Amino acid sequence: MDYITDSFSHRGHFGKFGGRYVPEMLIPALEALEQAYLQARDDKKFQDEFLHLLRTYSGRPTPLYFAANLSKQLGGARIYLKQEGLGQTGSHKVNNVIGQALLARRMGKKRVVAETGAGQHGLATATVAARFGFECEIFMGELDMARQRPNVFWMQQLGATVTPVTYGTRTLKDAVNESIKNWIENLEDTHLLVGSALSAHPYPSMVRDFQSVIGREVREQIMEAEGRLPDCLVACVGGGSNSIGLFHPFLNEDSVEMVGVEAGGFGIPSGLHSARFQGGRLGIIEGYKSYFLTDEDGQTRTTHSVAAGLDYAGIGPEHAWLHDQGRVTYTNVTDKETLAALGLLMRTEGIIPALESSHAVAEAIKRAPKTGRDKIMVVNLSGRGDKDIFIVAEALRDKEWLDFLERKVQEGFPDDEK
Amino acid sequence: MKNKIDSKLGALRQRKRHGLMAHIVVGYPDMATSERILLSLVDGGADMIELQIPFTDPIADGPTILKANLASLEAGTKVADCLEFARRMAPRMGDVPLLFMTYINIPFSYGLEKFCTDSASAGISGLIVPDIPPDEPQEHYHELATAAGLHPVYILSPSSTDERIEVIGKYASGFVYCTARVGITGARESRMAGLKQFTGRVRRHVSVPLALGFGISNAKQVAQVRDIVDVSVVGSKVIDTFNSAPDTHSGLEAVKNFIGGLRD
Numbered sequence: 069m070d071y072i073t074d075s076f077s078h079r080g081h082f083g084k085f086g087g088r089y090v091p092e093m094l095i096p097a098l099e100a101l102e103q104a105y106l107q108a109r110d111d112k113k114f115q116d117e118f119l120h121l122l123r124t125y126s127g128r129p130t131p132l133y134f135a136a137n138l139s140k141q142l143g144g145a146r147i148y149l150k151q152e153g154l155g156q157t158g159s160h161k162v163n164n165v166i167g168q169a170l171l172a173r174r175m176g177k178k179r180v181v182a183e184t185g186a187g188q189h190g191l192a193t194a195t196v197a198a199r200f201g202f203e204c205e206i207f208m209g210e211l212d213m214a215r216q217r218p219n220v221f222w223m224q225q226l227g228a229t230v231t232p233v234t235y236g237t238r239t240l241k242d243a244v245n246e247s248i249k250n251w252i253e254n255l256e257d258t259h260l261l262v263g264s265a266l267s268a269h270p271y272p273s274m275v276r277d278f279q280s281v282i283g284r285e286v287r288e289q290i291m292e293a294e295g296r297l298p299d300c301l302v303a304c305v306g307g308g309s310n311s312i313g314l315f316h317p318f319l320n321e322d323s324v325e326m327v328g329v330e331a332g333g334f335g336i337p338s339g340l341h342s343a344r345f346q347g348g349r350l351g352i353i354e355g356y357k358s359y360f361l362t363d364e365d366g367q368t369r370t371t372h373s374v375a376a377g378l379d380y381a382g383i384g385p386e387h388a389w390l391h392d393q394g395r396v397t398y399t400n401v402t403d404k405e406t407l408a409a410l411g412l413l414m415r416t417e418g419i420i421p422a423l424e425s426s427h428a429v430a431e432a433i434k435r436a437p438k439t440g441r442d443k444i445m446v447v448n449l450s451g452r453g454d455k456d457i458f459i460v461a462e463a464l465r466d467k468e469w470l471d472f473l474e475r476k477v478q479e480g481f482p483d484d485e486k
Numbered sequence: 487m488k489n490k491i492d493s494k495l496g497a498l499r500q501r502k503r504h505g506l507m508a509h510i511v512v513g514y515p516d517m518a519t520s521e522r523i524l525l526s527l528v529d530g531g532a533d534m535i536e537l538q539i540p541f542t543d544p545i546a547d548g549p550t551i552l553k554a555n556l557a558s559l560e561a562g563t564k565v566a567d568c569l570e571f572a573r574r575m576a577p578r579m580g581d582v583p584l585l586f587m588t589y590i591n592i593p594f595s596y597g598l599e600k601f602c603t604d605s606a607s608a609g610i611s612g613l614i615v616p617d618i619p620p621d622e623p624q625e626h627y628h629e630l631a632t633a634a635g636l637h638p639v640y641i642l643s644p645s646s647t648d649e650r651i652e653v654i655g656k657y658a659s660g661f662v663y664c665t666a667r668v669g670i671t672g673a674r675e676s677r678m679a680g681l682k683q684f685t686g687r688v689r690r691h692v693s694v695p696l697a698l699g700f701g702i703s704n705a706k707q708v709a710q711v712r713d714i715v716d717v718s719v720v721g722s723k724v725i726d727t728f729n730s731a732p733d734t735h736s737g738l739e740a741v742k743n744f745i746g747g748l749r750d
Contacts, residue, residue: 079623087624089590091546091616093643093668095650235556236542248545253669255645352590353543355617357624365565366595367542 071319071395073386076106080269080356083392086385088269090355094248097255102270104175109277114170121166122281125199126156128163130282132289132446137416144436145300145443148293150286152310153422153452160282160310160450161192161263167278169196172259179203179254182261183247185212185240185306186377186424187219188451189263194228204228207246209239212376218455237370240306240380244354264307265384268355272385279313286446287317294444300325300435303448304427305398306342306377308384310450315396325397328387329431331373332400340372343400344383345391353381358388374403374459375423377451401430407463409433410453422451423459490583490611491637491660494533495695495716497581504708505717506748507534507697508724509587511554512571513563514540519734520558524575526738527724528582530745534717535579536614539568539588546589546616548672550722565596569608576609583611585639590618590625598625602634612637612660620657628657637661643668644684648691655691661717662692665700672701672722678710685714708748718748 073082080086088098108114122128131151139147152160172180180202184190190206197204206223210232213220223230236242244267251260265275290298301318303311305328318324333341348359351366361369361381373379390396401409406423409430413419421429425448432447439445453460461469498505508527510520527535540558544551568586576584586605593601593615605613613636620628620640631638637660642651645668654662664685666678685696698711699719708718727744731737 081624084624087622088619089617089622090619092619092641092650092654093645093665095619096645096647099647235552241543245543245545249548249670252546255668349595352594352617352625354545360591362591362595364595366591367559 071390071393073389075269075273076102080273082386082389085356085358085388086269086272087357088355089352089357090268091252093252094268098268098270100175104171105270105274108171108174114174118167118170122163126162126166128155128281129285129289130154132286132293134293135417138413139436141416142433142436144441145439145445146441147432147436148290148298148444148446149419150282150314150446150448152282152448152450153425157188157192157195158452158454159188159192159422160279160313161189162196163281163313164263164275164278164309165189165192165196165261168259168261168274169200169202172202172261173200175259177202177257177259179205179258180261181205181207181247181250181254181258182263183240183243184208184263185243185379186375186422187212187216187223187455188377188422190223190228190230191219193261193263194223194226197228198226205250206230207233207243207250209233209237209243211238212240212243215459216376216455217458239371239376241368241382248354264309265312265386266307266354266356266358266382272356275309276312276316276386279309280316282310282313282448283315283317286314290444290446296444297321297324298444298446299323300327300439300443300445301448302327302329302428302432302435302445304329304378304424304450305383305387306331306380306424307382308387310448312384312386314448319395326395327431327435328396328398329427330398330400331375331378331427332402332405333372333374335402336400341400342371342373342379342381344381345398346400348383356385358383358385374406374463375427377422377424378427399431401427401434405430407460410460419449420453421449422453423456425449425451426453487635489635489637489660490581491534494581494583495661498533498716499695504712504749505533506531506745507536507717507719508532508745509536509538509719509721510724511538511540511551511558512568513558513561514554514725515557516561517563517567517571521571521575522738523724523728523741525578526742527745528579530742531749532582532745534583534585536585536587536721537568537572539565539586539592541589541592544589546670548670548722550725551671554725565592569604572605572608572610584609585612585614586610587614590615594625598627599630602630602636606634606636610636612639614639614641614663616641621653632659639663641665642688644680648687651688652691655693658692658694661695661697662688663719664688664696664698664715666698666702667700669700678707681711682714705748705750720745720748
């Protein structure tokens with residue numbers, strides 16, 4: 069069976085998912101974007117410049133690291149970690165941002181707007197906007213701004229305006245809405261730089277294409293290291309861009325099992341989670357058809373995850389399709405399992421993964437012991453964890469960190485005295 | 487049976503009278519008050535009414551209507567309540583047609599076909615659903631709405647290309663809702679310059695009457711557009727007017743006077 073869907077010849081659909089469900093005023097802009105992207109995709113100069121920037125600016129290829137200590141401790145599969153966190157801005161997000169920035173420049177846009185949850189996409193967008201000279205506005209839920217302050221700080225230092233979204237769930241979903249509205253109000257000079265493999269066509273396919281560099285590199289790197297394809301790929305799934313980027317180049321390799329890990333939050337029975345395949349309904353929201361966590365009327369529900377980047381009610385349409393095809397297995401891990409996985413990876417390998425990526429690690433920890441030692445598992449570490457210092461310190465009830473913060477607040481900034 | 491929208495627009499044209507369509511969010515600020523706002527709008531002379539079924543993610547709406555959506559949901563408004571609202575109010579509307587305005591996930595989750603037939607039997611005459619393009623191939627929205635006797639009303643804006651205007655022209659039913667500017671809803675004033683050129687482009691492919699909305703908030707603007715479109719639409723300004731009043735009673739009076747004064 070062929071699992072590669074050419075959504076461009078199906079008006080943006082992956083089976084029944086995807087599509088372009090937007091207000092009429094956005095249709096011309098999306099049609100223009102689709103045309104520009106298809107031309108760029110087939111333009112060798114564009115692709116060369118994209119790859120050149122990925123190499124020289126963002127530090128690709130990122131390493132594929134054999135986690136010998138972790139593998140040994142778990143006693144099963146040989147675990148490889150794809151270290152996306154080692155690139156510029158600390159996550160895979162920059163791949164897509166560089167691609168779309170080149171496209172925006174090609175289309176003559178002067179300004180980019182983006183949504184962000186954990187702030188990783190916002191940070192990547194602010195960074196690349198500085199590099200390209202775009203004016204940049206990032207929409208971020210008030211709740212996410214409070215829990216991801218370090219990224220807010222850096223976005224602002226990079227010259228971006230970070231606009232809080234103060235209504236609704238005050239998280240990623242509302243930031244997505246607000247960025248779309250801002251785009252509608254500024255179509256002439258602005259590019260909407262969607263950060264995940266979702267929204268209206270052509271975004272899910274375009275973002276996937278830019279992120280597929282992850283899977284293509286893994287293919288080469290694992291062939292070099294092991295001389296064969298991996299048996300299993302594991303990645304976390306919020307909107308789904310790091311996972312689709314890893315999975316896509318392997319979709320037609322029957323021997324490769326794929327696991328997408330959703331955010332189980334406080335556990336599925338609690339109702340406070342972001343696992344769309346656990347009780348999500350088919351719906352059409354924010355421009356695309358997919359599974360969403362909604363009530364029976366179709367209103368989006370409040371979601372939860374310790375990882376802001378996974379705390380989202382929808383899932384990219386290609387994932388919904390791959391789920392229904394049975395090609396990819398989707399599972400979930402709780403906040404608690406995630407924090408434990410973070411701790412284990414830090415202590416065994418000296419690597420600090422982002423809370424989002426720690427979900428994938430947690431799943432690997434569950435799976436590896438049940439897997440033979442001759443098996444190869446690749447886990448995507450989509451980002452590094454520096455940004456999570458406040459959340460993790462709080463979750464671990466680290467007294468010294470709290471003392472430090474209190475002292476800092478008491479001291480204020482030295483100049484305040486003058 | 488003739489659709490009430492057609493009768494209304496026909497009568498307006500015959501009398502050479504400019505039409506007014508007003509908008510409310512069902513259940514805002516609460517069910518009983520939204521019922522009284524609706525009656526005040528009709529008393530004030532509104533010719534058609536949009537009843538918005540609240541949705542958590544209304545991507546074409548600015549802050550005023552967005553907040554009203556969320557407040558209505560917070561107060562517990564369900565889709566079934568909105569249908570019941572229509573069923574209760576339609577018989578009291580005289581010749582004023584009611585349209586449901588909402589986002590596609592609401593009818594989609596309800597079951598699109600059932601939503602259309604239930605709306606029609608509740609006395610609804612048309613649907614305005616901004617995020618379902620008529621040529622999106624899978625939902626059959628246009629066919630299901632028209633089969634139920636409803637007019638699916640489509641939206642065009644100054645950013646619409648001639649190609650898109652032609653597509654909408656093929657589906658246009660009842661009337662076409664033109665936006666005065668490219669943007670989201672809100673009482674922010676629109677520049678009326680260039681409007682004639684835009685409606686001229688629309689008229690080349692669209693034979694049904696035209697309504698104009700987005701940023702229409704006073705009699706001066708209505709006077710500027712009355713000769714180029716059949717109907718002016720006021721949305722956010724109704725909510726703003728009601729909210730600026732010190733109490734419900736004067737809010738209802740203000741809404742009625744606002745509509746009454748638009749054609750002066």
